[in-house]
Amino acid sequence: MKVWLKEKIGNPELFTGRQKELSYFLNWINRIKQELSQSTAILSRRKTGKSALLQRLYNLTFQKNDTVIPFYFEIRETDQWLLDFSRNFLFTFILQYIAFKTRKQEYFHYSKTNYSRVLNALKKEKLDYISHMIEDAELADRQEQADSLWDIARELPRMAAEHTDERVLQIIDEFQFINRFIFRDKSCKDRIENLAGSYLHTCEYKNAPMLVAGSWVGWLKRDLLRMLPGRFLFHYLEKLPDDEAVEMILKYSLIDNIPVAQDIIPLMAGLAERNPFYISSLIRSKYQEKDFTSKKGLLATLEFETLHREGSIKGTWMEYVLYALKETNDIHAKKIVLYLSRHREREVTRDEIRDKLNLEITDSELEKKLKILIHADIIEQGSSNFEYQGVRDNIFDKVFRGVYQKEIENFDPEDITREYKILSEKLLKKIRQLRGEYGRYKGAFAEFLIIHLLRYETCKNNDLFKSALHNLPDDFEFAEYGNIWSYHSPPLHEPEFQVDVLARAKKDEYALIWEVKNRKAKFSVKEAEEFLKKSDALKKLEGIEKSLLIVFSAGGFFKNTLEYLEKNNIAWTENKMWLKRK
Template sequence: MQYPLNEKIGEPALFVGREKEFNSFNKWLGNIPKRLSKSRVIIARRKSGKTAFVQRIFNQLWSDNGAVIPFYFEFGENKMWYPNLAIKYYRIFASQYIAFLTRTQKLVKHPLSLEQIREFGVSEAITPLIDDVDFLIQNKKVGGSHDLMWDLACSAPHRFADLYDQRFLVILDEFQYITQYIYPDQHYKTAPIDTLAGSYHHLSESKIAPMLVTGSYADLLLKIMSKYLEAGRLKQIRFYPYLTKDEGLQAVYQYAQFYEEPITNETAWQINELCMADPFFISCVILNESEGKDLTTSEGVINAVNYEISAKTAEMSQNWAIYIELTVAQVNNLNAKQILLYLSKHNSRYFTPQKLKEELHLELEPNDIYRQLLILKEADLITQGVADIDFRGLEDGTLNLVLRNRFEKEIKTAAPNLKTEFAEEIAKLTHKNRQLQGKLNHYAGKFAEHILATAFRSRKRFALSKFFQNVLDTTPLNLQKVKERVVIQREDGKAMEIDIVAESVCGRVVLVEVKKTQTPIGLTLVEDFQEKVEVYQSHFPDAMVLPAYFSYGGFVDKAHDFCVEHGIGMAEEILEW
């Protein structure tokens, strides 16, 4: 896969999971060429992974080079003059369009100027590009037709799709900012153009260039849609920040590997559980800079998780502070905080103002409670039900932890002891230790190389026979370096990848191949691994190589016999971790 759009997540391999979401969206994408896909809007809080998701969709479509041409534009939190937005929008659209047609990745990262776009239009006889650029240049000046400039720019994907019988996907990230930061005067002295979202009123119904819109502030985005796009024009997709438990554990291993943070298989499980499989929370814990941080022990995990929730300088805490401070500035009283905390704690139920008054023994009248609930809703800290008087806390465990840390002492006079609660949670996990081995074997079928590599790193000395059968050398190893996905080359230049290379201080090197298929592997795959071993040995003739093969689905008889003959260790499950 190619990555012409530089994804905000950074290293592409850090993107983990979202299998369920991709299955749903791939069906939707597959219907775009048939003009059957309705525009969508993804609604999710900040740091929920939605930008990484839509950017991956862009790169997926670009790499497929199929019938759907992706266009990605992000509305920023910076002031911009109206005609400059039109030019920026058109430059990015035209450059991504040309990049797709010519398979030139750099044009996605570095958009062409208007003059270069025009030059391409002339060279390829694409008249609309020439006419559009001429119009934009002529009207940018003060007093020009700025409304028409923007109409030309934002309609470009639909117009080109219609003219050339093509299909586009228009991805508009953080759409809510279009109403807040675009100004009609170049010195920003007047109010921003809050009606600009209406430009997409008819475009949102396009079946040849459907839209995929995202927004981090649900209430604001829904208001914009209701006012300017009409409620039913974009199908709402709620995007939750949490991965599945399987995907969350994979994220822990992936982040720890790339950021070179030592963990053990046991603490990987604990991090995933305490972070509720939230990839942003997991990344914060892996990267946090708390004093004495140690993610190889349960106590270290508890301290790191508590730090991210409790320390105001921690990334996790700061992320939620953006939402919380917005609310506290408007409703800075004990009642509002008590309501917010109570709804967050009981987020599986809807409450009316009267019910809250009764359960919290509030002295406020129901109408006053209702007004404060609306403010909390507008800050995206609670949600409103079908009935206007029904309200519920967000189904977001990380928010509940941050709220408790911030407000519980003020409300209950005693601060929550989150570290004790985390320790109790880990104790429950430890009590279920017998179950963990079975689950670990299940996960081994998904990412055994991470589990094995982590197990190697977490042990000072061990014999390879702890993990693999048929090991000829059972002398304890003293590993000093464990690397994953090491690339070597044959004499003819062909690249070969070894899943795990673990070096011992005594000069021995463990080479491990991992196969995660459900069915037994055959002789050919084992022979291919033996070739890698021989190539590695040729590069490092002084090393004593210990080869081993992990096959989740087992080995056919011929593969098994080959391993015995060549001294290759074998394993079908991870017995030590």
């Protein structure tokens, strides 16, 4: 996949998992062609992968080059005059539109203030059928008619789609900021608190549906339900599945060159609650004695991230907490969060909260405080408006207690240490019971080690690593590989398949396609046939002309399997050298 829109994640290889969400939304995007998709909001807290998902969907849609034209816009968390905001929105769309139509990436980098240059580009690329809207926008801008400019900018995506009978996918990130950071006046004194409502009819058009996201879940839901009732479906971004959490740990460990022991991988995934933000924060922690080769080192790093003022996890959670306490800064709010967090496995009524905490306030005052805490995402609404629940997250509980428990009741930081130790023992016991899952971790770890060697060692020690493989072509040499990682078939591809390792090389060099089995059982002919079949599909999908297939099997091979591998020019090895990190 070519990266047309620069992704915030940085190295594109860092994007991990989210296969279920990718499949769902790519199907949702495909249905836009028949005007069947309803505007949707993705809800999840900060740093859980929303922007990465949105930008990857953008690039996949752009690359597909079908009749759906993607548009990505992020609302900045800074005060903006409506006129400036509208101009930025309009230019962002029109430049991405021209880039899509022409397949010229240079348009992403054009100035977002020069109307003449954009009009000339439209004329040059024979897209001047929408020039009249840009001319109208320029006139409104020159006369400082902010409302008119916003009307033109907001409607431009669907009007462009309507003109050519194409479709536009409108992706707007951090949508909740539209009501907080946009102002009617240039001096940014007169905030527009209902600007989201201007989308009331726009978001209903099926030729340009909206996919919005927000990291303040309660805040975004409140705005959508109040100003755009019934217009949006809600989609919650859940934790990563076990296998994707493991893949993320291995991938970040490899790219950041931070060793993680094989038996620590499932424990890290469990303690981090399969949360991509927690996993990346642990791997990239500032903790000077960070060590993931032992349980003790993992727990020490987790405590640093939870309790230390420089912990990334603590810092992010405190953004939510401080916002809530700014709105309702009293001891009652802290007591409520602490009580609900302690009983986070069940829903609690307002009556119980008032009675157990001896709160001498009216029911309406208590309800108001609880709503503020919900909108700040540090408690959750229960199954009714009368019931509430703590955030079901062990790490948030410890962050909040570390900061506020001492001012409410006795608190010993050693309690956190003991709780993490108890939790880690429970997780390890569960991991030992799930032998099949543990086998999966072993396989993933073996893939990680082979990838590490291909990235850093094989090219420097060609003869040594060639001697650890059988059935190599005479002209084979290890190369400097570009992208190296586990390959998943594109979402919606039938049949779905996965190849353990793909190492891309230059056109005249061998790309490597690996099957990795880190187990006691021998590798069979049936498995070899399946590997050959999915490798052929991969080469066709990726346009790979020159490749070498390799099988690593820690348990060895059946005799007839070796005959099959020899016949089909597939290399093989059972040499444990491939499981050693240099």
